[in-house]
Amino acid sequence: MLKVDSISKTFRSLRNVVRALTGVSLEVKPGEIVALLGRNGSGKTTTIRTVCGLVIPDEGSVSINGLRFGQPNYMAQLGALIDTNRVLFPRLSPFENLVYTCAVRGMRRPKARERAKYLLDLLGLWEKRNAPAQTLSKGMVSKMAFAVAIAHDPPFVLLDEPTLGLDIDAAEVLEAQILGMAKAGKGILLTTHQLEVAERLCTRVAILSGGRIVVDKAKEELLEMFDLQSYRVTFKEPVGLPELPFQHTLDESGRVLEVILDYPEQLYELMRRLHPRPLRSIEKREVELAEIFRSYTARKESHSA
Amino acid sequence: MRRLVILFSAEAWRAWLEEVRYPLQFVMGLVFMGLIFFLLKGVAQLSGVSSSNPDTIFRLLVGYLLGLLAISALGGIAAQVSREAKSGTLENMVLSGHGLTAFFVTQALARLAPILLNTVILFLVLTNHNKINFSLSWEMLPAIGLFYIAALGLGLVVGAVALLFKEIRTFFMLAQLLVFPAVIANLPQLEWFPLVLGASVIRDLLQGSAVEAYWWILLLAETTAVFCIGVLLFELADREARKRGLLGHE
Numbered sequence: 001m002l003k004v005d006s007i008s009k010t011f012r013s014l015r016n017v018v019r020a021l022t023g024v025s026l027e028v029k030p031g032e033i034v035a036l037l038g039r040n041g042s043g044k045t046t047t048i049r050t051v052c053g054l055v056i057p058d059e060g061s062v063s064i065n066g067l068r069f070g071q072p073n074y075m076a077q078l079g080a081l082i083d084t085n086r087v088l089f090p091r092l093s094p095f096e097n098l099v100y101t102c103a104v105r106g107m108r109r110p111k112a113r114e115r116a117k118y119l120l121d122l123l124g125l126w127e128k129r130n131a132p133a134q135t136l137s138k139g140m141v142s143k144m145a146f147a148v149a150i151a152h153d154p155p156f157v158l159l160d161e162p163t164l165g166l167d168i169d170a171a172e173v174l175e176a177q178i179l180g181m182a183k184a185g186k187g188i189l190l191t192t193h194q195l196e197v198a199e200r201l202c203t204r205v206a207i208l209s210g211g212r213i214v215v216d217k218a219k220e221e222l223l224e225m226f227d228l229q230s231y232r233v234t235f236k237e238p239v240g241l242p243e244l245p246f247q248h249t250l251d252e253s254g255r256v257l258e259v260i261l262d263y264p265e266q267l268y269e270l271m272r273r274l275h276p277r278p279l280r281s282i283e284k285r286e287v288e289l290a291e292i293f294r295s296y297t298a299r300k301e302s303h304s305a
Numbered sequence: 306m307r308r309l310v311i312l313f314s315a316e317a318w319r320a321w322l323e324e325v326r327y328p329l330q331f332v333m334g335l336v337f338m339g340l341i342f343f344l345l346k347g348v349a350q351l352s353g354v355s356s357s358n359p360d361t362i363f364r365l366l367v368g369y370l371l372g373l374l375a376i377s378a379l380g381g382i383a384a385q386v387s388r389e390a391k392s393g394t395l396e397n398m399v400l401s402g403h404g405l406t407a408f409f410v411t412q413a414l415a416r417l418a419p420i421l422l423n424t425v426i427l428f429l430v431l432t433n434h435n436k437i438n439f440s441l442s443w444e445m446l447p448a449i450g451l452f453y454i455a456a457l458g459l460g461l462v463v464g465a466v467a468l469l470f471k472e473i474r475t476f477f478m479l480a481q482l483l484v485f486p487a488v489i490a491n492l493p494q495l496e497w498f499p500l501v502l503g504a505s506v507i508r509d510l511l512q513g514s515a516v517e518a519y520w521w522i523l524l525l526a527e528t529t530a531v532f533c534i535g536v537l538l539f540e541l542a543d544r545e546a547r548k549r550g551l552l553g554h555e
Contacts, residue, residue, distance in 0.1 A: 011550055020550075046550070054399055056547045075402030086393025091323045104315040104401045106308075148397065 002028040002078075002156045002187055007050055007060030020046045021057070021211045028156060028187040033178065035198035035219075036191045037293055038208035044191040045082075047208070048160050051189070052080050064156055076105065079154035084142040084164055088133040094120060094144055095129040101151040119147040123173060139170050146174055150181070157181065159190040163197055175201060199289040207296045214296050219289070226287040226295070229264060233257040236278040244273060247295045255280075260287065260295050309411060312403050316415035324419050331419060338427055342369050345489075363437045367511060368489035370424050371452065371504045375484050377420050378456035380477055382409045382464035387471070395552065405543045406536055409464060413457055440513035448510055448524075452503035455528040459484065459499060461535030465542035469551065499531045 009021040021043045028034045038044045049055040051062050053069045062069055064077040081087075088097050095116050102112035120126045123143045128136060136144065142165055150157055162178070163171040178201055182188055192198050198205065199219070206216040215222065238254030246266065248259040259270060324331065349365060386409065389395040398408045432439060463480055467473050487498045491508065495501050502524055506516050546552040 009550075013549075049550070052396070052400060054396060054547060054552050055550045056544070073402075075400055078400065080396075080400055082396050083393050086391075087397065088392065089319065089394055090392055091326060092319065096319075096322055100315055100319055101397065101401075103318065104312060104403070106311050 001030070002051070002064045002189065003062070004047065004051060005061050005063070007047070007057040007062065009046055009050065009055060009057050019211055021050070023060070024208070024211070024213055025060075026189075026206050026213060026216055028189045030155065030185045030187050031182055032204055033182045033188045033190065033202045034204045034206060035202035036189060036206050036208060037195065037198060038191075039297055042208040042297075043211040044208055045160055046211075048080065048082065048158050048189070048191060051158055052078065052082065054082070076152070077154055078156050078158065079149040079152065080158040080160075081145050081149040081162055082158075082160050084145045084161060085138065087145040087148055088136075088141065090132070090134040092133055093130045094125055094133060094136065094140075094147075097133060097144065098147060098151055101148050105152040107152065115151060115153075119151065122177065123147055124170075139166050142166055143170060143174065146177070150177075154186075156187045156189070159188065161192055162190060163192065163194060171197070195288070195290040195293055205289065205292075207293060209297045222292055223287065223289070226260065226292050229261040229266075230285050230287045230291070231259050231261070231267070231270075232281075232283050232285045233259065233270075233274065234280040234282075236280050239277045242273050244270070246270065247291075247298060258285070260291060308403060309407060312401075312407060312411045313415055316412045317418075320412075320416045320419075331423070335423055335426060338373060338423070339430065342366065342427070342431060345369060362435050363432075363439070363512070364491060364508060365489065366428070366431050366435070366437070367508050368491055368504060370428055371500075371507060372485045372488040374420065374424055374449075374453060375456040375459075375488055375500050376481055378413060378453060378460040379463055379480055379484055380460070381413050381416065382457070382460040383467040383473060383477055385409060385412055386464050386467040387473075390471070399552065405468075406461070406539050409539070410457060410461070410536075413460065417453070439511045442510060444516065445507065445510050448503065448507045448516075451524050451528040452500060452507060455499050455503055455531045458528070458532035458535030461532075461539040465535075465538040468539070468542040468546045469549075471551075499527065502527055 004024060004026045006023045006025050007021055008023055009019075011018045011020055024043065024047055026034065026036070036044050036047060046055060050057050053075070064074060067074040067077065088094070089100065092100065098116035098119055099109070099112045102115050103109060107115065117126070117129075120129050123146065125140060125143060125147070128140060133141075133144070142162075146159070146162055149159065159178070163174055166174065175197065178188060178190070182203075190198070190201070202219055204217070205219050205222055207214050217225075233256070235255045235257070240254075241248075241250055241257070244259070246259050246261050248257060250257050257274075261267060261270065346362065346365065349361075386395070389398060395405075398405060401408075403411075431437075459480070463473070463477060466476055470476075483498075484500060487495050487501050488504045491501070491505060496505065502520070506520055506524055509516055543552070
């Protein structure tokens, strides 16, 4: 199991102090895909970089299958895609890049070649195997970044924005691989701003806001919880809204209000505030992960404000 | 040890691939270094040094080639740190689990073969052209080895600065300005300076003089100290860069 235990990190420079993470804890079990979501600057990348040992936390610890950073074999448990644009040795071909990545981790050369061939085939890059890395398109480099991350077949994989900049076909290929890896028992921690990708892939969702984990739940549990609190109110005619202390949107026609409550009893308060506007219907509705994300991050921001 | 062998083997393979892919770089390096020597010789003549004295030319030539070797080690690590940070492969090095110090030292050693080949070719061509006789003995190997390890120690110090401060061209130029003349000039007043003693021992050996055990011990002690200080500073810089979250940034 990959375990992040109460890590905190503050970056200090001469001019400013940035509290990046505060007591962040999360776990990734084998076979699980955990989506770490958050707005820009919420601490996602710092969390990933800390797990990789690229950042030393001020407090807390990270362990993988009981091994801590610095212990032999810690890194053998881990593969990471940190930057989809910058990952390849520019003077080597994609094939050579992968063989090198495998060889430097102790794989024998014939096995490394076999693995490189397998990965290039898998990601549809075999035809480009001998092209200089600097001539690859952005999408191909992103795929290569993924291949480099999983080259040594690690049990845990960290993916920071893996589908960023990919076309639909390439993103589908990558998503299928991620699902396949989880099925094969690998634990995956991924960050993304594409919430529909997270919704399709993940089994668990952790949301970071202001460097803190504000929610960490199984995806189904989270969606179910929000389904109970999400309503669509339809009016008979366009209305103006009073001040509502819940997350809500009124559509362009001014007739359909979608609202997410913190708990079901707030429905009474909602009705009181909407009275006496002419109602056509009130129904529960299914929510998307994006709305849950907005709800949590907006809530955190309003608390901190 | 097994891990170092794995690392060295992978790095040597990468160095080989990059070298054979750009052969003109190697040839032009030879031509450029040869031209610089003649320029240096010309400057020496202008400043009153007799070019007909084979001993003077010999000392200049050996100093020049050792200076080049030293600078390749001195700048090699810092250049690689910047290059790997730029291409984003520095993170991959950390993720490979070898530790950055081991990585860069092994990388420098794996890239030594073409540099040495370059130096030997130039040495043979220029000694032949200037009709200089020299003597070879097996003691040359440990002498050059110790000289290069000390240069790597200094290279780690420059690399440590590169890890933390990224843009270090002026610092590197300053380091070059200190090391290159010190190695070439071979002045007794500068014997305390790292690499000068090693260069002096190599010159004596090439001229067929015996080197007393005392100097060997001193050279070994100096090399060990310089290399250990280099490793220590590089490790500290690595840790500091991780603390500040700078590792892998350009």
